Amino acid sequence: MYMNNQKLLVDYSLYLCTDQGLMSTSTLEEAVEEAILGGCTVIQLREKDCSSKDFYELALRIKKITKKYKVPLIINDRVDIALAVDAEGVHVGQNDLPARVVRQILGPDKIIGVSTARVEEAERAAAEGADYIGVGAMYETATKNNTRPVSKEELLRIRNAVTIPIVVIGGINKERIQDFHETKINGIAVVSAVISQKNIRMAASELKERFLKL
């Protein structure tokens, strides 16, 4: 339940990254609503292959849904789209704008997340003002190619190195959640394990339950 200036209270437990290419049925709006009803606590909108106008218009439509359920909307990469729709935050990767620059643009109240795969990246993200980090890819995944999985040892080193929330990402599904027992992560980020499923709400709900039992 996200309210302005309450970014420290964000629940990262089930973090959904969208990917229209991986969807089987329904519109993205419907999928996001079902995901939220199933227990997703953060929505990240990720669109790499559309025009700025289309990304903006999609973000406006998704924002209506996340606002209705008071779930934070995070825009991938495009700080300008986040500003244009007054999203709650931005997520940047290592090939996007540096977190330090994003913080200057967005000011102190917006959420900034950074994708990291190593302790040094995690420490830099935290030092530059990130509110949370995504750590991954934890497994080989179809969504992101050419990424060597992050070892569990590296994840634990990252957990020891930073105090900001950590979500793990990359190939997480309901069977694998158990792998994160006693890792003190704050949430799991999923793409296909929710967005590609026939029953999105049930998929989210199962993942959420298993995560909470960790």
Add this chain to the structure above:
Amino acid sequence: MYMNNQKLLVDYSLYLCTDQGLMSTSTLEEAVEEAILGGCTVIQLREKDCSSKDFYELALRIKKITKKYKVPLIINDRVDIALAVDAEGVHVGQNDLPARVVRQILGPDKIIGVSTARVEEAERAAAEGADYIGVGAMYETATKNNTRPVSKEELLRIRNAVTIPIVVIGGINKERIQDFHETKINGIAVVSAVISQKNIRMAASELKERFLKL
């Protein structure tokens, strides 16, 4: 010669859009410096196929040159990159963020340009707060595919419809400048007619001279 808050004094006479793919030799930094020394008065940085980080870093390097010569730097499409490097403005097309939204993000002092091909687009751009419009493509061009050239009659209708500066774009070269005699345009925008030439400075200088004699 651009100074803060002097956007009404911008000289649009020779407006260069960059395109690294069309360059033969030298770095983009060198090309931009040569273009400015040859008489280019505005530099628009256009990068569609690189990461946000690479675009940002390139924009930082180009900004050093434009700042040295007090020439406004305009960023294509990416309002966030413009904010990140404190560029003088942003140029948006019909598939980018609406000018009205860009104006909300950038505030009153930054330059906003909009690509238009019809009177209605030009009028909307002006109404939404654009500082200038690009009209084109004026000819068939290799840079932009699938565009039907704007007729001279439509250009004249646009000129009558809006009072903000107009630059024409799309296939302009030194032979064609004469076509714009008595059209009351404020400048010509070029890509390959400058950036692809062996002697960039001389190419710019020739174009500038011909435009000023119109």
